[in-house]
Amino acid sequence: MLTPEEQREIEQEAASYPERRAASIDALRIVQRRRGWVSDEALADVAELLGMSPAELESVATFYNLIFRKPVGRHVILICDSVSCWIMGYTKVRDHLKARLGINFGETTSDGRFTLLPIVCLGACDRAPVMMVDEDTHLDLTPARIDAILERYE
Amino acid sequence: MANVKLTIDGKTVEAPANTLLIEAARRAGIEIPAFCYYEGLALQAACRMCLVEVEKAPKLMTACTLPVAEGMVVRTNTPQVAQARKSMLEFVLTNHPLDCPVCDKGGECELQDMVFRYGAGESRFLEVKQHVDEREWSPVVFYDRPRCILCFRCVRICAEGMGVAALGVVNRGASSEIAPNRGDHLECDECGMCIDICPVGALTSGTYRYRTRPWEMQHVGTICTHCADGCKTTLGIRNNRIHRGNNRDRSGVNGEFLCIKGRYAGDFAHHEERLLTPLVRSQDGFKPVSWAEAIKTVAGRFAEIRQRGGKFGVIGSNHTTNEENYYLQKLARTGLGTNNIDHHRTGDVLSLLRARVPLATTADLYHSKAVLIVGVDLAQQHSFLAYQIRANWRHHQARVYTVRRGPVREDKIAARIVSVEPGGELAGVETLRDDLAKEPELVILFGDAIQGEAVARLTEFGSSLGIPVKYVCLVDYSNSRGAVEMGVLPAEGGMTLPEMMAAGDLDALWVVGANPLRRHALAGKPFLVVQDLFLTETAQAADVVLPAASAYEKSGTVTNVCGEVQRLQKAFETPGTKTDLEIFGLIAREMGLDLKQLGPWTPSAVFAEIARTVPGYDLPVEVLEAGGAVQAGPSDGLPDAVWAPVQSAGDTLFTSGTLGRYSKMLNAVREAPGELYRA
């Protein structure tokens, strides 16, 4: 079941378009922002609200990098692995993150706090290396800065 | 549309403006290879096999999306084009498992053929291939992702052709795959259109997979014996067994269309409960006997009853051939001296024939500018007719009108929908008068909701529109229409089927390919002879049961719902059974009837007599023999026949009378036979 708040937000998005399904990506993100990921049940609920079949919505959901169809930790770390970040020391930053969290890409720390995923260019190449934690972008990464950043996410 | 002239490989080609280059080339005998391009379906430009050189274009162009234009100069035979094709095939093979030796499609695979003709002889791909395990989406449909080349034909045929849209695409890039509509399984028509349209072995069928190789089968094109639409199905036969049905050669009225019944429900013929020996009732129940003894028993009793002026009843079939139906009614009338002959009437063909109005062909459903569907769930009961109308809507923007009791799939393409209560159909049609009168032409299809007087009123309505109107009276089974036209109906003074069942004073009741006890109680104790494939409720009550051959095991003609006559081709034999026609002949001979007057009991001889005597059936035999369909008519309206109420059995996509009960495939799909799955 979608919460009344989720429904309200989705309805608000749907009202901006000639067709309700145009709000599908917005709707998935609205749900994901609250629940961390999009479960089958949530997907079916959103589909119903937008007048789509769950299969149609699944087809959309699985196209996009930022829609998670599997459970994730409380915070998702997305580290850019594209060319500018790589030039500026992505490898070192990635290795530090993996070592510090004790996980590989696609994994979640045992306390459920962090999921680590690679992501493509985040559009802050002049401040590389870059990563996102949830919806915050963090720039000019160094191992020391990473330690400080992670502290902020409980 | 005006024609344009263009040059393809130095050859001057003329084609209507806006024709796609790939089509113009094909019509001129120049093959431009393609996987994703498929005539009649939405364009994709995804496989990039059809790249050609077009003068003044900076790069290769896809022939599948390029409309021809005056003066266009195209080259399909240059080294650059050959290299492009070779490289596309090299790319598509990188993650393809190349498991051709065990793949169902081996030997008839478009990818194999393409690589053979246009591809490289060796592979340069040294990396690890992606693997995904095979999945069972339904008892009918299996998906093997590694073999899939993502041409999206299956997705389109399901959405556009069938109006079901059960297949989609999930994930992205090299992880993209085709996905079923219920997550891990399909809920759909289970028609198998996706399987047959698949150019590779990515989609395979539960009935055929890993059973045989295509070259080990005989391929026999015959007519599906289930519903009345008359689809051609090409049966793949090995060792007297049907391994598959398809219509890839697009012969027949149905083009490549087939539903689950035409493709997979031929398996009733091999059901273990199939009757393989004649049975005669004794004190301890049925006793298997020889054919000679069984025929002797039947003929003896029939002769004795005939001699003493006893009372016969004859019930014919919706599935037997025109020749059998004709011979049966003639035998009944002249040999048994009875006028008590009828069959389960599923639609009021008689009233329509008597209205003397034009009748539509299956092709008319694809071409008519407007179609009105009255009182029937067409997608469920006449899947092919629904497909034709849907294709007409997609390709020609036909205007579709539905008058129905509850939602039907055709509503989605309807210009107007009229909801009615049972019995309100005619009134519902009347509300469309103004819209319909504006159409340039119309085809009206009606089911058993319209019968008797209502048929006359419907045709009067049609005539009053002032536009050309053609009609289709919907009936249930493969030769329901033919049974009427061959005269398996009582003339004045004869008993109808319900009357025979209720009479109580019949001395003999001869039931051929029918199961009246399922709907009616039988009064009295007539000598009951039943010819059938299975021990039906009626057969269980019989005194003699004669195991009959199915439509797939005999030759002859059948007449579909639109009056189109087509020829059955015998595909195989089930030892122990005989065709109904042969059984009739053997009984007649044993009875000592006038064989010269009855005529030889071979299908061709009987058809020759039909052509001479049945109005509208003087049809070109050479066309029928060549596998063509010819609409019979005009009929004389059978002035002597007695009208009786009709009732459709209401079969769905997953039921088909007695035959359906014995099809394991129809019963295995999870769309629960008998319940309407509404796509």
Add this chain to the structure above:
Amino acid sequence: MLYNEPSPLEVKVLTRRFGLPNSQSLDTYLASDGYKAFRKAVEMGPEKVLEELKVSNLRGRGGAGFPTGMKWGFVPRNSPKPKYVVVNADEGEPGTCKDRLLMENDPHQLLEGMLIAGFVVDAHVGYIYVRGEYRYVIEILDRAIAEAYERGYLGKNILGTGFDFDVYTHTGAGSYECGEESALLESLEGKRGVPRIRPPFPAVAGLYQCPTVLNNVESFSAVPAIIRDGGAAFAALGTPKNGGTRLFCISGHVNKPGVYELPMGFNLLRMINEVAGGVRGGKKLKAVIPGGSSCPVLKAEECDISMDFDSLAKAKSMLGSGGVIVMDEDTCMVKAALRIMRFYQHESCGWCIPCREGTLWLRKLLARVHEGGGTQSDVPLIGELAKNMLGRTFCPLGDAAAMPTIAFVEKFREEFEAHLNGAPCPFESKPVSA
């Protein structure tokens, strides 16, 4: 987010308000000529606005460089269908980070550009398609939009002109492919971001098959200045056929990476040395990707070049989206090619065979070569496979993957050969310069 220290060499047209206090606010915008261009456009009428745009020589800032005035001119103005204005804010080409700044620092400039576009083609609805990673940018835009509605710069009868215009933001969810305009429209309609068959182009059949003006953020953001100061003034800032300024995003091994607004035709070497403070740590310049990762790499000796669409095309590269990626002598060109291919492989939508299969094959092949698993025949194979994709894919993503690959392997062939037959990467033994 902080904007980098500006350079004195910059010519600030689109970025003139960057760094002003509250540059996102309507008041700041109004105080520096905000929404004057829209009023002027209404006075001029659509034809004259189009004329000014053509005179300005503004070419699409998304990467393809198509003249913006011409693109708007393709919209059939008497079409009975509704028309739309769509902003491509799906900035995703690696090395590109300018649209983010334009939206963050001056959202009203973008809104005014949209308004003018709407007025010219008689559209009344506009959408800003913002990439999914820019959540905070959407919040900034939404605030600017709300402010504009409050003060009558959006909505009904804008500024008493009788013109109505509504603007909505739309979030992506992570897909580079959606930067391709027809894929963006699909995504905006709530579908998978798979491109459409073109023609028809969006100007004729775009959003919901209706005529649509679709441009990059920077293109729309340039419009108010062009209308305000005249097309000729804008054109004069650049070189012939390459009007105005452009935002160059300089990343990689330079002392002062950042986004700088420079005239079209600015010399690349000067850009690196004088604007971005030269190569970091006194290292030697090895190569530059001049316009985002899809653009063929330039060797150091090729970098004395005018940064405009035509000069770079002549040098067999592209100006692209303005992402200048600078690589010093310690950078492995095989790894750079691999990183770029990984990106395109990951972002390939999977629709067409050559892109879907070609990028995957090349990614695997480049990885194997980088790890020392390659043999002599693998080097020409890399270039050949890329050429087999080039010009043959369904959309430009295949070309974007093929072009840089071909350039890397042709220009740095000896470096690829140094990785073969079990050899360790010659650069990975060196300390990483970051």
